[in-house]
Amino acid sequence: MSQHGHATLSGRIAIYGGDAHPHAARRLAEEWPDLEWQSAPDPALVPETMPLVELLERADMPEGALRIDVQLAGGAPIIRVAGGPYSGVIYGVEELVQRVASVGPAGVSVPVVAVERTPKLAYRTFWTWDHSTNWELSQVGHQEIGVFNPYGKPPGGFLKDYKRMVDFCSRHQIAAIVIYGFFRDSHGGVEAAKELTRYARERGVRILPGVAIGAYGGVYWEGDHRYNLATYLRDNPEMAADMERGVGFQLADLSFPLNFPQSDYTRTACPSEPANIQWMADALEWLVETVEPGGVNIEGGDYGVCGCPRCVTRRGEREAASRRDNDAEFWSHADMADNFPKLFDAARSGGDDLWVYCELQWDNLLDPAAHAPLEALPKGGIYQHTFNRAYWERAKDELTAQHVHDLPTQANVIRSQFACQWNGDERTERYAFNAPVFADLAKTSADVGMQGLTVWGEPSPYHVSAELSYLAFGRFGFDPTLSWAEFMRGDVAPRLGGEAEAEVFVARMTELDANQVLPVERLRAIRDDALDAARGVTGEAIRRWSWLADRANQRLYMGQ
Numbered sequence: 195m196s197q198h199g200h201a202t203l204s205g206r207i208a209i210y211g212g213d214a215h216p217h218a219a220r221r222l223a224e225e226w227p228d229l230e231w232q233s234a235p236d237p238a239l240v241p242e243t244m245p246l247v248e249l250l251e252r253a254d255m256p257e258g259a260l261r262i263d264v265q266l267a268g269g270a271p272i273i274r275v276a277g278g279p280y281s282g283v284i285y286g287v288e289e290l291v292q293r294v295a296s297v298g299p300a301g302v303s304v305p306v307v308a309v310e311r312t313p314k315l316a317y318r319t320f321w322t323w324d325h326s327t328n329w330e331l332s333q334v335g336h337q338e339i340g341v342f343n344p345y346g347k348p349p350g351g352f353l354k355d356y357k358r359m360v361d362f363c364s365r366h367q368i369a370a371i372v373i374y375g376f377f378r379d380s381h382g383g384v385e386a387a388k389e390l391t392r393y394a395r396e397r398g399v400r401i402l403p404g405v406a407i408g409a410y411g412g413v414y415w416e417g418d419h420r421y422n423l424a425t426y427l428r429d430n431p432e433m434a435a436d437m438e439r440g441v442g443f444q445l446a447d448l449s450f451p452l453n454f455p456q457s458d459y460t461r462t463a464c465p466s467e468p469a470n471i472q473w474m475a476d477a478l479e480w481l482v483e484t485v486e487p488g489g490v491n492i493e494g495g496d497y498g499v500c501g502c503p504r505c506v507t508r509r510g511e512r513e514a515a516s517r518r519d520n521d522a523e524f525w526s527h528a529d530m531a532d533n534f535p536k537l538f539d540a541a542r543s544g545g546d547d548l549w550v551y552c553e554l555q556w557d558n559l560l561d562p563a564a565h566a567p568l569e570a571l572p573k574g575g576i577y578q579h580t581f582n583r584a585y586w587e588r589a590k591d592e593l594t595a596q597h598v599h600d601l602p603t604q605a606n607v608i609r610s611q612f613a614c615q616w617n618g619d620e621r622t623e624r625y626a627f628n629a630p631v632f633a634d635l636a637k638t639s640a641d642v643g644m645q646g647l648t649v650w651g652e653p654s655p656y657h658v659s660a661e662l663s664y665l666a667f668g669r670f671g672f673d674p675t676l677s678w679a680e681f682m683r684g685d686v687a688p689r690l691g692g693e694a695e696a697e698v699f700v701a702r703m704t705e706l707d708a709n710q711v712l713p714v715e716r717l718r719a720i721r722d723d724a725l726d727a728a729r730g731v732t733g734e735a736i737r738r739w740s741w742l743a744d745r746a747n748q749r750l751y752m753g754q
């Protein structure tokens with residue numbers, strides 16, 4: 195059985211813990227289909243001659259941490275996969291099937307090893323809107339940008355998109371998915387939401403509905419529901435905010451202006467009215483009880499601030515309205531400081547392990563005055579600091595561990611509002627090869643003592659640029675000490691047909707991204723080289739090279 199410190203698995207194999215970890219067991223059977231799996235309710239009763247896999251959750255390990263222990267003590271190998279809560283056992287099985295074991299003609303070969311890994315950034319989260327999350331490509335209604343959008347896909351599209359995303363996150367150590375537009379009557383309402391959280395929990399992925407305090411629809415984004423903001427304000431029109439100015443925001447790092455037409459989606463409630471905050475708290479309690487999510491993402495609304503006399507008085511000296519002059523800011527930290535604690539408690543009524551994000555909005559991490567109102571925010575929240583690209587370029591030089599240590603809030607995470615549709619030229623950075631910047635963000639976050647990173651995750655990994663960027667996010671977020679060369683060798687090269695092929699592929703993607711306009715001769719050469727390469731590889735690598743050829747070809751058709 196043992197050859198040079200390897201165990202070979204073939205034929206019948208016992209599995210213990212499959213009932214408690216059905217997805218981990220399913221993944222083993224999926225990846226190693228030639229083995230005949232037999233459930234073992236008691237591992238002590240498994241004959242010594244029969245290989246055994248044990249799956250065990252360990253409460254004393256951090257969430258997502260994994261341990262694989264392969265032993266050849268008796269006649270047959272024993273593979274123990276232990277993991278921390280929520281996702282650790284699943285990550286352990288993925289580590290085993292993707293990186294530790296290999297499948298050959300004689301069976302599954304597993305080296306005699308002890309592997310132990312703990313995620314460095316605990317909070318690794320995708321941020322999404324429902325309407326522009328396009329992971330199921332075989333349906334109509336795709337959108338790519340916007341925050342006040344109707345839903346245009348068939349009603350089943352929501353679950354189709356997000357189940358694919360959950361599958362990817364589960365396999366690649368991406369811990370959570372924030373969803374704005376989580377509840378809509380037009381994509382299945384409460385029932386679809388419940389089905390998604392159930393599906394994701396089974397796969398070790400946290401679903402975090404995105405809500406805003408008196409903005410972005412409240413808790414139930416769109417539909418005839420008591421926790422929908424437009425419905426609430428129709429019944430209680432006196433509760434509406436009196437906005438300082440028109441609704442919307444603009445982004446200096448995006449090369450075109452954004453448009454925010456007025457509609458039910460843009461309605462807002464005054465954050466100084468206690469009844470409004472009580473309504474939000476009730477809605478959050480209903481949310482966590484009804485769909486049992488992995489957490490909640492709470493923001494203050496980023497498209498304007500109530501300027502009524504009560505709000506002005508309440509903010510008082512803590513926050514000058516002039517912070518919002520010249521479109522510098524579109525939100526209020528004082529509003530967040532006054533209302534988040536109550537909403538945090540409401541969300542945590544669903545359990546102490548829920549992840550409750552508190553969005554601290556954009557481009558102010560290095561400005562102590564911006565954070566002064568936040569002294570009273572509760573411990574246990576995850577405080578999210580959002581960067582546009584230009585601010586990231588500044589922060590990666592200036593931000594230190596001391597800055598983060600001195601913040602009034604703990605724990606802290608960075609959210610990238612770039613490497614997505616919200617920054618860049620007319621193409622935006624949505625389909626760009628963002629893997630290097632995700633690696634940098636993860637390394638910087640770890641270096642300065644942040645506990646997490648949030649990036650946009652809307653485009654399908656059918657786009658190879660997105661696929662490799664998401665892989666980088668999962669890998670560098672889990673282990674920021676990973677080197678770029680190791681990532682290229684271990685993760686990118688096997689997907690593209692070899693190391694030399696991977697270097698060429700990344701160079702071509704980077705060239706296309708860096709140049710909004712290229713000569714048609716150059717585009718034709720990129721296309722033709724990619725077509726040649728596609729003929730020289732097998733499996734999924736064909737799809738990846740064909741995608742590159744098509745990407746160049748589309749631009750060739752456009753003449754630039």
Ligand SMILES: [Zn+2]
Pocket residue numbers: 435436464465466467500501502503504505
């Ligand atoms: Zn007000």
